[in-house]
Amino acid sequence: MSSAATARAGAPASPGRRSTLRRLLRHRSGAVGLVLSTLFVALAVVGPWLAPYDPARQDYTAISQGISAAHWLGTDNFGRDILSRILAGARYSIGIGVSATVLGALVGGAWGLWSGWAGGWLDALSMRLVDVLLAFPGILLAIALITLTGPGVGPVIFASSIFGVPIFARVVRGSVLGTKERAFVEAARGLGAPGRRIVLRHLVPSIVAPILVYASLRSGVTLLVASGLSFLGLGVQPPAPEWGAMLSSAQLYLSVHGIMAFAPGVTITVAVLAFNLLGDGLRDVLDPTLG
Amino acid sequence: MIPFLGNRALQMVPTVLGVMILVFFFVRALPGDPARLYAGQEATLDEIVEVRERFGLDDSLPEQFARYVAQTARGDLGVSFRANRPVGNVLLRHAVPTLTLAGLAIVMAIAAGLALGIAAALQRGTLSDLAITVISILGISTPSFFLGIVLIWVFAVQLGVLPVAGATSARGMVLPALTLAAASTGTIARFARSSFLEVLGEDFVRTAKAKGLAATTVRYKHVLRNALIPVVTIVGLQFGFLLSGAIIVETVFSFPGLGWLLIESITARDYPVIQALLLVFSLQFLVINLLVDVTYAAIDPRVAHE
Numbered sequence: 001m002s003s004a005a006t007a008r009a010g011a012p013a014s015p016g017r018r019s020t021l022r023r024l025l026r027h028r029s030g031a032v033g034l035v036l037s038t039l040f041v042a043l044a045v046v047g048p049w050l051a052p053y054d055p056a057r058q059d060y061t062a063i064s065q066g067i068s069a070a071h072w073l074g075t076d077n078f079g080r081d082i083l084s085r086i087l088a089g090a091r092y093s094i095g096i097g098v099s100a101t102v103l104g105a106l107v108g109g110a111w112g113l114w115s116g117w118a119g120g121w122l123d124a125l126s127m128r129l130v131d132v133l134l135a136f137p138g139i140l141l142a143i144a145l146i147t148l149t150g151p152g153v154g155p156v157i158f159a160s161s162i163f164g165v166p167i168f169a170r171v172v173r174g175s176v177l178g179t180k181e182r183a184f185v186e187a188a189r190g191l192g193a194p195g196r197r198i199v200l201r202h203l204v205p206s207i208v209a210p211i212l213v214y215a216s217l218r219s220g221v222t223l224l225v226a227s228g229l230s231f232l233g234l235g236v237q238p239p240a241p242e243w244g245a246m247l248s249s250a251q252l253y254l255s256v257h258g259i260m261a262f263a264p265g266v267t268i269t270v271a272v273l274a275f276n277l278l279g280d281g282l283r284d285v286l287d288p289t290l291g
Numbered sequence: 292m293i294p295f296l297g298n299r300a301l302q303m304v305p306t307v308l309g310v311m312i313l314v315f316f317f318v319r320a321l322p323g324d325p326a327r328l329y330a331g332q333e334a335t336l337d338e339i340v341e342v343r344e345r346f347g348l349d350d351s352l353p354e355q356f357a358r359y360v361a362q363t364a365r366g367d368l369g370v371s372f373r374a375n376r377p378v379g380n381v382l383l384r385h386a387v388p389t390l391t392l393a394g395l396a397i398v399m400a401i402a403a404g405l406a407l408g409i410a411a412a413l414q415r416g417t418l419s420d421l422a423i424t425v426i427s428i429l430g431i432s433t434p435s436f437f438l439g440i441v442l443i444w445v446f447a448v449q450l451g452v453l454p455v456a457g458a459t460s461a462r463g464m465v466l467p468a469l470t471l472a473a474a475s476t477g478t479i480a481r482f483a484r485s486s487f488l489e490v491l492g493e494d495f496v497r498t499a500k501a502k503g504l505a506a507t508t509v510r511y512k513h514v515l516r517n518a519l520i521p522v523v524t525i526v527g528l529q530f531g532f533l534l535s536g537a538i539i540v541e542t543v544f545s546f547p548g549l550g551w552l553l554i555e556s557i558t559a560r561d562y563p564v565i566q567a568l569l570l571v572f573s574l575q576f577l578v579i580n581l582l583v584d585v586t587y588a589a590i591d592p593r594v595a596h597e
Contacts, residue, residue, distance in 0.1 A: 132309030135573045137535030144569055147557055148320055224434050228539050231436045232554055247437060251543075254440060255448045265437035273432035280428075 023285045030281015036274030037216075043087065044094035051084035055241050064257045074259045076250070082263045089241035089264070094271060096157050096236070097223035104161035104222070105215045108168025109207060115169065116176030117199055127173070130166040138163035139225050146234045156235040160226040164218050171214055172207045179206040209286045217279030220272045227268050243268045299584055303577055308360075310577070314569045315359050318562055319352075363570070369563035373556070378567045382549065389541070389548030393533045395468040400475035400533075401526055407476070408483025413510075415488065423480065430477030435536060439470040439543035467544045471536055475529040482525045483518070490518040520590050527583030531576045 025031045048055070059079035066074045073082040115126040133141070142159035149155040179185060185202050193201075227244030229235035236242035238249055243264040250261035326343040327334065334342070343349060347358060362368075368378035411423040446466060447455040454463050490496065491514060499509045538550030545551065549568060556564040 128305055128309065131306045132313060135306055135310050135577050136313075136569070137532065137572060137576055139538055140535050140569065140572050143538070143553065143557070144317055144565075147565060148317070148322070220432060227434060228436060231434075232539065232542055234557070244434075244436070247440065251440060254444055258444055258448075261437075261440050261444070265434070265440060269429075269433045269437060272434065273428065276428060276432050 020285060024281050027281045027284055029277045030285065033274050033277025033279070033281050036270065037219075037278045040090065040094050040271050040274055041098060043090040044098070045091075047087040047090035051081075051087040053081035053084040055080060055085040055088035056239060057081075064253065064260075066259065073263045074257075076246075076260050077253055077257070082260065085241035085246060086243065086263055086267050089243050089246065092153070092236050092240060092242040093223065093227055093244070093268065096153065096160065096226045096242075097219055097271075097275075100157045100161040100226060101164065101215050101219040101222045103157065104164030104218065105168050105211055107161070108165040109172045109211050111165065111169040112172030112174075113176055113199065113203060113207065116173040116180065117195075117203065123173070127170070130169050133163075133166040134170075136163070138221070139228060142225055142229055143232075143234060146229060151234050151237055153236055153240075156226050156229055159229065160222050163225070164222060167218065168211065168214060171210050175207050175210050176203050179203055213279065213283045213286050216275060216282050220275035220279060223268070223272050223275060295588055296585055299581055303581060306577060307574065310573045311360060311363065311570065312356070314566055314573075315356050317569060318566050321562065368567040368570075371556075371561055371564050373559045373561045373564070378563050381552070381564060382567060382571060385547060385549045385552045388546065389534065389537050389550065392464060392467055392471060392541075392546065392548060393530065393537060395464060396471035396533050397475065397526070397530050399468060399472040400479055400529060403472070404476045404479025405483050405522070407480040409487055409515075411480070411484045412487035412491065423484075427477040427480040427484075430473040431481075433473065435470050435474065435540050436543050438473055439466065439540055442466045442470060443544075463544075463546075467540050467546050470543070471533055471540045474536065475533060478529060479522065479525060483522050486518045486521050487514060490514050493517070520587070523586055523590060524583055527579055527586065531579040534575055535572055 024034055043050075057080060059075065061079065062071070062075050063079040064075060064077055065071055065079075068074070071081050071083065073086065076082055076085070111126065111130075115123045118126075136144070141163045145159040145162060146155055149158070179202065185198060188198050188202060226235065227242070227247075230237075230242045230244035231248045233245075233248065236245050238245050246264040247261055247268070250257075250264070253260050324339075326339050326346070326348050330339045330342040347355060350358075366379055368382070370376065371378050371381050374381050407423045407427065411420045414420050443455055443466065446453040453466055454460075496509060496513055499513050500506075535550075537548055538553055540546070541548045541551035542554050549571070552564065553568045553572075555561075556568070
């Protein structure tokens with residue numbers, strides 16, 4: 001009985017969600033992006049268990065081997081199985097990219113919500129701060145932060161989330177300002193609804209779509225910046241099998257052992273491509289007016 | 292036009308001040324005593340005290356900040372620890388290669404991006420449209436550090452026709468410029484395609500066709516001019532991104548520009564140079580945005596009157 005009631009109570013929300021998914025699946029490249037990025041996120045969870053070898057185990061009898069039945073993507077200069085390192089590294093690369101995007105969306109979203117709701121000089125001041133943050137090219141802000149904190153997984157997540165914050169803040173503020181003027185919000189206010197209720201019931205739902213679109217559009221860029229930091233030696237440090245760090249170590253052996261660079265490089269590219277396709281698809285489906 | 296320019300430049304002032312405050316606090320937020328950092332790792336206690344006095348590090352923060360602004364306005368950016376020379380000199384020497392590289396890359400990106408975008412729009416729905424769309428999104432999605440490595444592998448390792456890295460000669464610039472241009476090419480192509488498709492569907496294009504103008508006349512006189520207006524914005528913004536994108540590309544190719552200098556300075560803990568580079572990179576971004584706005588207003592006078 002209670003489960004039937006819950007199902008009915010949830011019913012009004014689900015058709016919208018289901019039709020978004022259905023429309024996304026009908027959007028050809030969006031569907032490809034959805035499937036691929038879901039696979040990558042799943043890989044971040046189960047990747048280490050799928051790895052046929054211990055990604056850290058060095059085998060000096062099998063150094064710099066090419067593609068073979070035993071090692072599908074060959075081995076690196078320490079004799080470590082490259083496929084195992086890529087699978088295990090998904091936890092670093094995808095995990096960092098996704099959590100940095102989510103962190104940036106949450107902080108920036110809260111900022112924009114607060115700023116748009118507060119209005120007045122507080123809003124003006126906070127948007128000035130957004131302008132200042134946007135004046136720093138993303139990767140530069142990330143590099144500056146890493147200089148302060150030193151390298152590592154936590155700092156990379158923090159550093160690659162920070163440049164998304166002002167973007168989310170601006171987008172969410174814009175949509176809050178739009179919704180604030182709508183008749184149903186005026187009505188709720190006129191009926192004496194407390195501010196907290198208006199924010200939670202009326203404003204928060206209105207920012208879900210833009211946040212979703214921007215988060216998926218940004219996750220590709222965030223992945224590029226995060227793996228770029230590790231490539232520069234400022235992010236996740238070797239021997240951790242982060243893809244950017246793997247590519248960086250492979251650079252030395254490029255002339256003799258190309259697969260060491262191509263395996264992580266192609267993987268990052270496909271992952272970024274997947275998130276970009278998903279973002280473009282979601283934008284087309286949910287709100288074509290968003291950048 | 293002039294009041295518009297002045298107005299926009301004035302609007303930039305608080306942002307520039309905000310950027311300077313952030314950069315100022317960046318150095319103060321570094322772990323450790325700034326005097327010790329400035330004096331270098333092998334400094335004696337006396338030297339540290341001297342640095343503290345010379346840089347006025349015992350003064351209040353507002354006083355220090357005012358001095359920082361005044362010095363920066365005079366072009367005094369401090370002294371590089373590593374080179375033991377004024378930071379301004381060091382930056383100038385590395386700015387030329389970066390600007391050349393970015394200039395080359397933006398020319399490539401505009402030419403290729405526009406050509407691809409227009410071709411795709413004119414052949415909408417065909418196989419070549421699809422191919423161009425795929426190329427564009429691949430250009431945007433491929434990390435520059437991987438594309439650079441692929442190009443080195445193909446042209447330097449396999450074919451041996453271009454130098455691997457480290458050269459600022461014309462031949463040495465080809466691969467870094469191509470790498471840097473790829474993402475912008477993709478972005479410009481996508482943008483040009485949608486802008487063209489939009490203009491192609493406008494009433495005045497239909498009218499021009501209906502009154503019997505030749506297809507090429509319509510294409511170049513009516514469509515091209517109007518479709519290019521929004522593309523200007525994206526090109527300007529791309530140039531700003533190119534300069535910061537150079538940080539990674541220059542590192543891949545050991546190309547001695549500003550981006551390479553930044554990474555080297557971080558490794559060497561050369562804080563005055565890092566501080567100056569943070570300022571320079573963000574100011575160039577702001578100036579380019581201003582120039583984009585002005586260009587936009589010049590092309591489309593409606594903007595300046597808003």
